[in-house]
Amino acid sequence: QVRLAESGGGLVQAGGSLSVSCAASGRTVSSFAMGWFRQAPGKERECVAAISRSGGSTYYADSVKGRFTISRDYATNTVNLQMNSLKPEDTAVYYCAADRNSGPFIKATMYDYWGQGTQVTVSS
DSSP, X not given: XXXXXXXXXXXXXXXXXXXXXXXXXXXXXXXSEEEEEEEOTTSOOEEEEEEOTTSSOEEEOTTTTTTEEEEEETTTTEEEEEEOSOOGGGOEEEEEEEESSSOOOOOGGGOSEEXXXXXXXXXX
């Protein structure tokens, strides 16, 4: 199995940048397609970005295209989400997810493993 742990969440002003990371243990991240999801109060969990097992293919939600970047670091066994030009509507709990297939995958139901989430709050 793999255990996922998110880190890097916090409070940032609108227009600023923040990076969240997902560290995997038990198995290397190279064995999984990875995704970043977010969930705000009163809203369903939304896929923000996803990356294939090999890192060769990525997906971004329309709302974050051009602002967010997902990347893999196989050496450190982590997946990163760089968030730039943050907006108040980006405020949510951000979750890391993993699936053993090649991906990338957009649907939450495709993922087998989830982290506990990290809070990202964007103030105006």
